[in-house]
Amino acid sequence: MECKSSKRMLRMPKAEGMLARTPSKKWVWLGLFVFHQFSLGFAHKTQVAIAKMGEEVTLPCCYETRSEDIPSNYRVYWQKNVTEVVIAYSFGNWLPNPINRSSLNQRTFALSITQVEISDAGSYTCIVQRVGSVKLCDQTVILSVIADFSQPAISLKKPSDCESSEVVVSCSSYGGFPKPKVSGFFNNVSVDWNTSLTSDAKTSLYNITGMARFNVTENMNLMCSVEYSDRTVSGEYPLTKPDNCESFKEDPPSHEVIIASITVLSIFLVAIILLVRYFRCSACERVRSSYNGTSQPTATEDETKLGTKTTMFQFCTMTSETSSF
Template sequence: MCIQKAELMFSRPILKGFLCFILFVFQSGSSDKVQKVIAKLGDEAKLPCNYRIPPGESITNYNIYWQTPEKPTPLVVNFYVKDEEDDHIDVRYKNRTKINEQNLTLSIFSVKVSDERTYECIIIKDVLVSKSRVDLSVVAHFSKPIINEKPLNACGPVWLTLTCTSDGGYPRPMMLGSINNNTETWHTITTQDNKTGRFQITGNLQHNMTENILVHCSVEYQDLKVSTNFSLSMCPLPPMPPSYGIIIASAVLFIFLLAGVLLRILCYCHTCKYSRSSHPVRSFQLVATAEMTPQQLSNEASRTVS
């Protein structure tokens, strides 16, 4: 097994036995301290080696290896050995990694979900100088959740089906929610894109809407969170029809008013008729005949006037 590991890293026979011994020491003497690094999907990840070449020394005096501690055969991520070619670098990391010649930090470009693992930095100068481990975690931000309701434009009272959806993120998320600050459980379905490794999460929730509601949906992943709120209001109440008591009272009042008006009109008409019958208008006609003397005419006129 040691010889196979040596052949992955070296082509020069003189170093094979030495490397076998060194790898054995590495496997048995690994440090428990692991540094954690988080990188965004598609960005550059920088993994520190926690060792700096002293001033005045050249990197050519060192052998530097970045690999994964997988068994039985580690994956060679990148390495620096004088006069050695990079043929031993795993194809998944070829042309995607670079070692900083000052602090020996490993850069992984265009980070993928498959890059999420533990890495080892091994420094050799005649003997083992340094060994450190780094855990790389990959993260991708989820989109702001979108909440929809069925039936659409509902304003209650009605049973609602609420749906909250978010996608494009990594790692696998968890969905939390509440309605009017009361915790609710979303029934979730999570799917992962086979090519990109990104997740989509959709949650469903049933709720009997009997009042105005404020729906909260949050998606949590790694130590990150994205959330949104959604509100629905009850329909405005229709105007209440007047009660039968009010209708009857209004009708009785109207009848009394109408009766009063009619009675007043009748009284007025009766009063006018009585006044005319109590004071009749006298009519007279002075008729003169040829046989009447002037004295008789004068007397007749006086009687008529009186």
């Protein structure tokens, strides 16, 4: 009896140890299952790709064949926004390709698009199947397209009143994507801009202009920035306070210049007319005196010379009558 009881006593710790290890083993398997599911979810999560307008982009797929595999054993689809087929390869046959700028890598099944356009942006899904099996994988890639904005251009509009130190500043940038915003600093103080935004109907590119008013009481610095996507293009510009009011004066209006020019021209023409009349009257007096002092012509006198004097006398007489009238 003592021996049996002792054996039982010896077996009890073994049984208790097995019972103690059972919950630990359960938690281990549960952890492995959760890790596996997490790994699958991580492997097929949505990816993001960014491309610049006019360049080439490559979108990765979720499957890569082995070196001994034959591409014709696979069916691969790339779809855009679920309904639009971008490219398709089915067991060695290419299906019609709506986007002739796209191509497929037959080893990695990656999709390449050349000369990227704004309209190419969207959600792309790669689906891979093998002969005689179900779908191997599918993966979604979100493609964002950007176009760089131009360097901001600053223009100033000064007040007509030279006593005022306020200026209106405009900051403009063109030809970018996606939708931007204008920011900046005036002497290290943030600026609130009134912005106007336009978009080209054909290219979808944006043009933006921001306007703000500043009191320029001294030489100051202005920084204007255009922010789009995760990018920024900016420039720094000095604003110089004018030394005196002369710098604010505008050029005289054009009609005043025209009136002054006409007045000067009129005085010049009147002076020329008076000079012409003066010299004409002096010449006529000399002709008239010569004619009155001439005797009756004889047969030996030059008739041609006398006729010329007569004609000049008549012309001067008519001129005098016209002037007196």
